[in-house]
Amino acid sequence: MARETPAAGFTSPGAESQLFVDLYRRMRLIRRFEDSVQTLFQQGLVHGTTHLYSGQEAGAVGVCSVLGDDDRVAATYRGHGAALALGVETEGLMAELLGRATGVCKGRSGSMNVIDLDHRLMGCFSIVGGSIGAATGMALALKRTGGVAVAFFGDGTANQGYFPECLNFARVFDLPVVFVCENNRYGEFTPFEQVTGGAILDRPRILGIHAETIDGNDVWTVRHTAAAAVERARAGEGPQFIESLTYRFVGHSRSDPGAYRAPGELDEWRKRDPLTVTRAGLGDRYGVSAEALDEIDESVEQELAAAVEAASNAPFPEPGPVREFKGG
Amino acid sequence: MARETPAAGFTSPGAESQLFVDLYRRMRLIRRFEDSVQTLFQQGLVHGTTHLYSGQEAGAVGVCSVLGDDDRVAATYRGHGAALALGVETEGLMAELLGRATGVCKGRSGSMNVIDLDHRLMGCFSIVGGSIGAATGMALALKRTGGVAVAFFGDGTANQGYFPECLNFARVFDLPVVFVCENNRYGEFTPFEQVTGGAILDRPRILGIHAETIDGNDVWTVRHTAAAAVERARAGEGPQFIESLTYRFVGHSRSDPGAYRAPGELDEWRKRDPLTVTRAGLGDRYGVSAEALDEIDESVEQELAAAVEAASNAPFPEPGPVREFKGG
Amino acid sequence: MAELEFRDAICEALDEELARDDTVVFFGEDVAKPGGVFAVTGGLQEKHGPERVFDTPISELAIAGAAFGSAVGGLRPVIEIMFADFLPLVMDSLVNQSAKYWYLSNEQKSIPLVVRTAAGAGGRFGAVHSQMPVSWFQGVPGIKIVCPSTPGDAKALLKAAIRDDNPVLFVEHKRLYSIKGEANGDVATIGEAKVVREGGDVTIATAMRGVHEALAAAEELSAQGVEAEVIDLRTLRPVDTATVLKSVEKTNRLVVVEEGPRTGGWAAEVLAQVLEDGLGDIDDAWRLTTPDHPIPYSPPLEDDFIPGAKAIAASILGR
Amino acid sequence: MAELEFRDAICEALDEELARDDTVVFFGEDVAKPGGVFAVTGGLQEKHGPERVFDTPISELAIAGAAFGSAVGGLRPVIEIMFADFLPLVMDSLVNQSAKYWYLSNEQKSIPLVVRTAAGAGGRFGAVHSQMPVSWFQGVPGIKIVCPSTPGDAKALLKAAIRDDNPVLFVEHKRLYSIKGEANGDVATIGEAKVVREGGDVTIATAMRGVHEALAAAEELSAQGVEAEVIDLRTLRPVDTATVLKSVEKTNRLVVVEEGPRTGGWAAEVLAQVLEDGLGDIDDAWRLTTPDHPIPYSPPLEDDFIPGAKAIAASILGR
């Protein structure tokens, strides 16, 4: 569980380079993790449904890179990215998806409802809007400790009651919470413009919440924006809002042929694949070589293979008595 | 049940004068009705709780004056004004509040949940926000017939989930609905600014909903604004929003000492009593004499006295079998 | 009569009612163009037009409010709440608006409204996409709850629900969508249970997927000389206890099998009515339900969680 | 020990727990500065400060979400949902977040959260401000439902609820706010019923206002030679059926009196458990509830609607 310091500045160019290389590694890990999940799902080993984060990696990785030990994150059913970005164990997460006893929730929660408090993940919430309520409440608690809560959610979620109620609530009490709307253009199979009046960004703005729309596929942009937002929230300036424009490369969930996508849209976005963008940026900014990055890719393969292997060999949990309540 | 034509224009000055004299009469009727309710409540004859419209009369009367036969209204627990403005029988409404068999809902609903479809009142909704959902749905039906739905609700309601969800829903489908937010500065005992981020008016605006803030104590302003809004809605221009600034002269409900009011606030608003404003306007604009208006006041007293008398003498409903479902 | 899938039976019912009655409309999230996440409602928008079949924002409360209001205005809305787990988000409108209107208005107007929803465990969808919503609504006067177990009943009961003048919660068990059966154009009667297997030794009253499990259990039991009578309740509010009582007169033993938490479910209501009205006929009566904790994701946990055929047979043999 | 009103007992419990434990916070609509619409919570903000006791926007879902999230973050929130009729608006957060967290997190964290709410009919508040919320939540694993009938229990049970590590729905019957009784600083045990009157002829199991009606009925019955045992259930989830069964062993007759719709309420759960576990002891068992329709406003209708002392006595004598 590696945790970055919450500062946006760097002590040295080398440190900055190393940090972003680390972020690249995490993004790569997420991508390949999701690829594995897809495969395992097709093999009938991951069950039910999955919502993959492929294409959106820069969002969770960039945002979580600025969080400190006292901060907490509420994610969604599309939460593997946030979990791995926070340092949730790859094997434990995979084991959870495989329904094993070694899963982070012992197979109880599955893909959509992962909770790992030790890694600052207060939960993945599979009710649209649930993450917003959860983070708003967490911020109420964190106000006492100087921590900041982060809520991830999608464009479609801007129309669900939790969104306006909690944004207003957070604003009224100036809670330290950063709302990260990952606008991937669709809620399930429906283009967000078709069901959304006006611009999402205006919704927080008119409440008096600092809000900006950014390129969510550029991890530098995401990190810098998030750093500033978290800093403001921590300084008592109240809730912050980031609309992070991105795109998912895969279906909404299990069986989704993607018929709703505009022609050529996927290809256009693939050109802005956050992994490609990051690789290019690492070369351009810090002279990191393709070979060095390929080595990282390779180490990700190994970590992942080991995780999948271990998780696949882990036992299933035994049915047995459950304690309905804590303390009896 | 008198219904105005939905036009905002007038055929002659005499007709305009007569129309506003009629509106004055309705406002006066509402005020005195509410006074009676207050008295009857203190006498233990109206039960439970009541939410009076005193001070806000120009809102419902102005808005409802532009509605046609095909239009429908959803009001709130503070709904006597809207009911009377729509032509709900004074006696039937009073009998409902007194819990009598002759009440418009036979004593079943009471003050907070009055329904009178024959008079275009689809209901008074006692869940904050309920009127917004109801009118939005009504608009879905009225789209077929050229009718327009109206939702009344208060400032505090802008923070409840129904508000943003339904405004967006109505906008997305461009439903013929006019949202009338009666901003009387308080939700119960809490000043709306204390619990509301930003300006209410911006909330519909950023969704692309035509919205304006008006002096809700001036019945001319209200009527003209509502006429234009209803016309636009009827013409297919989608939902409309009116924030009508007003003030209630009495407590939120039964026992409310009003400790939350800013010092002098009530007195300031009393100077802008919609009845005073209308009387002055009728004199200034059309030369209607004080004597003529006093006569109207007197006729209101008689109508009300008769209604209270009849309602008070009406029998209570008999407990008996109830049909849980229509058709069995 | 052709065999068709449960999902297609639902779609046919919608299609036929949309065609028959212009006041019927259907809306929900991703139901129109995409045809629904369970591929139930594809093609309806093309056929009946975007004014009558449409996709909404992710705004459950607005969906339910809009359905209620439009029903007051003369439409007969059918809405889909994608997963039954999301029903709490619309509960205010259903409970405080739709269910009360007929009574509060002194019968000025009833609310002909159908809420279709996919419910139930067994699909590895986890605790928040697998719940049974019945217990949340069983204490709400003015609402009917319909829970079919076969394609034929699904179609006939959905048609009945759409024609019913009252709010109906129509629960579709996810694990039944792909089962096949016959369906015709009949309109069923809401509120009637059906004896789907006769037997004299014990009565199993259940619904939805439980019916299939109970029938399988009955076969196992039969092999051991125990003949179970299986009752498909089909409607859970109001529940047809008369049919259960009649069966219990004969068998004197009753197990109610509910896919839902042990405490506070509809099986309790069935047992309570049987106790009140059939005490003299009962030698033994009990419930078989899911345990009182959230629905687990992991396959062995979820399988153990749901009362299947084996558990039903064992429970009966174990008394 | 001084007598105090039920409302003041609640306030004292809040006050003492706020003083005792810095992680306790209390918020809701008009609860802080105005002191609540039922004048229950006045003075708490002055005493404990606006960071710990505060008024919120009219945003029930945000209130419940904030309570849940803050509990994950280490607080022990108490929220007020002004009228129980508004609980459907917060049900998603309670059911899908708070109630499931302990289980889904594999016991990483439980949610110590109290939802205070004013419930019940008899105040002429009409159909949407008088409901009993119990049936909506009785089938939700992970939630406790506490329903006191006296100031003493109200205080001791609210203190217990605040100290409980799980989500608790704390139901305050509106018609009890002004009754007086003794209350000390005790912390009660959630889940224990109490025999409040002994008698050998019939058991009356009830809760909240029903307890007072049952006790009055018992006096009437006693005058006619029938001695009723009255049980105050005090907690409705989990419900202490053991105490009921023990009583029924003696009386062999049981009426469960519930202020709530006949179908699908908690009385059904009590009867079901009694049928499952006490069949041999029962000669007669039935429910007395409100009818299956919304709560009427008109006084004679509402009075007839609620099962009061007379109706209870008559029901028992009429068997």
Ligand SMILES: Cc1ncc(C[n+]2csc(CCOP(=O)(O)OP(=O)(O)O)c2C)c(N)n1
């Ligand atoms: C309250 C609720 N309604 C509907 C759903 C079903 N659902 C799951 S994801 C989703 C789309 C959400 O879209 P968006 O917010 O854009 O997030 P994305 O999936 O694109 O990341 C929907 C409708 C749900 N889980 N919860």
Ligand SMILES: Cc1ncc(C[n+]2csc(CCOP(=O)(O)OP(=O)(O)O)c2C)c(N)n1
């Ligand atoms: C969902 C819900 N929450 C709370 C209440 C209690 N309540 C009744 S009126 C009211 C204040 C509403 O304020 P506003 O919208 O400004 O309308 P006003 O009463 O001022 O006309 C509240 C909180 C309610 N009826 N419904």
Ligand SMILES: [Mg+2]
């Ligand atoms: Mg999206």
Ligand SMILES: [Mg+2]
């Ligand atoms: Mg107000």
